[in-house]
Amino acid sequence: MASRQGPLPAQGSMTVKGANPLSSKTTTVLSSSYADTEFREALALLDERGILNTAETRRQLRLDLQKEVIDSNGEIIDEFAKVAEQLGRIGMTIEKLNESFNEMKTQLGAAHEATSSTLEEASRLLAQQRQVEQKQALLGAFNANFVLSDDEIAALTLTMEPVDELFFATLAKAKKISNDCEILLGFENQTLGLQIMEQVSKNLGQGFQKLYKWVQREFKTLNLESPQIGSSIRRALRVLAERPGLFQNCLDFFAEARENVLSSTFYTALTGNSPSGKEDTSVKPIELAAHDPLRYVGDMLAWTHSAAVGEREALEGLFIGEGDEIAKEIQAGRENELWRLAAEDGEDTGEFDAVKTLNELVDRDMSGAVRLLRQRVEQVIQTNEETILAYKLANLLDFYKNTFSKMLSPDSALVETLGGLESEALRQFRSLARDHVAAIQGGFQHIPADLRPPGFLLDALEQLTAIMKTYETSFTSSGNREAEFEPVLAEAFDPFISGSANMAKTLQAPADSIFFINCLVTARWNLSQFDFTKRRAAQLQTNIDEQRASLVEAQYRLFRAESGLDALITALGVLEDSDDDVEKVSSLEAVQEPALTRASQLLDDFLPSALMDAVERLKHLQDSGLARDITEEAAEKFCVDFEHVEEMLMLADELAEQRHGESDDFQSLRALFPRTSGEIRVLLS
Structure with missing residues (x-):
């Protein structure tokens, strides 16, 4: 260490050589990480044991821990011994299972070899069964979609069978088959499709003929006055509309039957007796009012209107109660090739109008009653000799003509009949009026x-x-x-x-x-x-x-003549206030002293009674206000003329005064004619 670290101070050399235990411990403690999880767990275990931090405890702690580790390892070894024993037993069981498996495998192999031929035969039979089932399902589907059963054919074609839900369902199925056969005709082999279509077309024709006859029978007993008309007849008409010819024949038959019914009903309403002569006491005859022609005709027209409204309401429920289904079916029928060929001979192929057809049917139903109505109304018109009554009849007929024109159409026979009767009533009115004038x-x-x-x-x-x-x-x-x-x-x-x-x-x-x-x-x-x-x-x-x-x-001329001023007004009326015209005034004969004096005298005699005389001349004028206005206007014209005369005389005096001054020869015209326009207005107002 000295060679690696170099020379150390004296006291440092002693510390290293001596390896101070306290220093080592402190270093160890300080180097420990208290954030370490294992360290914290160890401290927690020590806390659980409740060990006191003493010298003896610290010495004994390691031994106790080692002992516990040894004991734990022994327990583990014991447990593994038990596991080893169980594994031995499992090994023996597996050997036995292997032996049993091999034995069963041997038996299965033998069984498989014995039954393989049987299984192959069963598989083949199952495949054949699936093919048969497929063919059977295909045949069933074909029969369901392209073949009518015997019961269905009977329900569709036999007249003894009722026209019920089965009939309509079969008819719909037959139409569907006919449409579906068109698909079959698209393939190379068309024999099957042609055969099916031929048979189905025959059945369809018989079905429609059966339906046509059934509808005719129902029409004979159908009561349109009933509030509930059977849905079956409406459905039958909707279906029959696919054959426009048959449908039109039914309409013709129905119209003829309804015409007879309504004619008989109208005759009974008129007379109180049925066409056969049987009296109906529940009906008050319309003919009881024949003495009052206007009421008589009005009652007949009111009955006709009520009958037409009732007929139309009933037929609406019968023919167009299903919306526009009948129109669609007729249009589809007309577009059919067979019907188009028939239409080339003159049948109308325009778009079907259900409302127009309904109105035409109502018009046809009412035709018999309308004939009776025309006869009776013509008789009333021809026998009438009163001018006002003739016009009232024409007006009444015009009212109902306009009413039926809105309800049916302007071209209907009923409207044309009423129009003709109206024209005849107007001719009678004109004839009576001319006769009255001639008389x-x-x-x-x-x-x-x-x-x-x-x-x-x-x-x-x-x-x-x-x-x-x-x-x-x-x-x-x-x-x-x-x-x-x-x-x-x-x-x-x-x-x-x-x-x-x-x-x-x-x-x-x-x-x-x-x-x-x-x-x-x-x-x-x-x-x-x-x-x-x-x-x-x-x-x-x-x-x-x-x-x-x-x-x-x-009146104005009389004012001028009776006032004596006619000559004066005439002479001065053509003059104006110019100097030349004013100079002419004195030379006029009408303003000479004798004439002017006489005119003034006549005016004085005229004025006191002028207004009364003027009013008296108009006393026969029944409008007194008009007479007063006429007199006032005439008087105003006379006053205007007088003002002009007065003005011209004054201008003439002024001119003469300028020329003669105060000489004795000067004679003032105003002195000879002193009346003023103000006085004239007061006396004539």
Whole structure:
């Protein structure tokens, strides 16, 4: 150590050589890691033993620990001895098992050699069984999908079998087989597919024929008035729709049967007796109201409408209660090749409209009742002699025509029949109106003394008012009610107003205008009460204004003539306030002293009673307000003329005064004609 470390100090040499135990211990203790897990466990074991830190204990501790280690090793050896003994036993058991295994292996080998031929035969048989089962499953699937059983064929084709769920299921299966056979026809060998299709097509044809006959039988006993119509008939119709020809034949048969039923029902409703003559006490005959033509026709039309609505509701549930299934089936049937070939001969192949077909069927069902209706209504129209009643009948027929047009279609036979009856009623109305005009032609010459509207005009207006009230409450389909009502005015109004105008021409003025205004005002008042005659009322007002202007002019002329100012107004009316025209005034004959003095005197005599005389001339004008307005307007025109006369005379005086000054030869025109325009307005107001 000295050679490696070199020389040390003296005291250091002594410490090394002596190997101080305390120093070694301290170094050992200090070098120990208290973070070591084993060290901490050792300390924990010492704490568990409760050993005191004494010299004797420290000396004895190592011996005790060594003894414990030896004892533990001995126990382990004992345990391993027991294990060795058990392993020996296990070895013996394994040897025995090996012997038994070898013996069994020998026996199995012998058994396998003995049964190998049997197992091969069994495997072969199992394989054959699987093949048979596959073929059997294939045959079953083929029979289920492509072959009808005997029971199914019987249910589909025999008429003695009912049309029930089995029938419809079999029919659906047959259609599916027919469709699936198209796949078989895609292969090289088509014999099987052709044979199956031939047989299935035959069965399908017989099935549809059976269904067709069954539907016809059901239609004979079908009660559409029943709230519950069997679902089987609806299903049958939906299925039968695949054959449009058969379906149409059924519709024709049904329409004929329903036509007879509704005709008989309508006849019973009319007479209270069935077509066979049997009385039905539960029905109140419509013919009991035949004395009242309007009610009679209305009851018949109401019954027709009720029957058509009921028929349509029932048929909706019967034919389109399944949505658009019938339309789809008919369309599919028309697209079928066989039906397309048939359609080439004239059958319509357009898209099937279920609602249109339903409306046509209702129309056909009602045709028998409609014939009876037409006969009865024609009889009422032809025997009627009342003008207003004829128009009310036409209006009633128009209302129901529009109603049925919305419910069915404008082209339906029922709507066309009602349209024809309406036209006939309107012809009768026009004929009666013309006969009425012809009958009272002689009365056109008798003018009342008080110039009031003649009696024939008042009667005509009363009749027209009744017609207009009827038209106002009607539900006309026209968008222009005024234009639609014009023909009525032409027949029931224009001849009478024209007759009044002709009568007015025979009178002298102003009586002609007064009489005609009275007629026009009365007519306008009647027409203005309705919105669909506003335009004609406005035309009458234009005529009134023309006659009013004539009366205003007549009153104005009378004012000028009776006032004595006509010559003066005429002479001065053409002059203006220019110097040249003012200079001419004094030379006019009308403003000379004698003429002007006479005019002033006549004016003074005229003014006190002028207004009363003017009103008296219009006393026969029934509209007092209009008479007052006419007089006031005429007076205003006269006052305007007088103002011009006054102005011209004053200008003439001013010009003369400028020329002559205060000479004795000057004569003032205003002194000879002193009245002022203010005085005139006061006296004529």
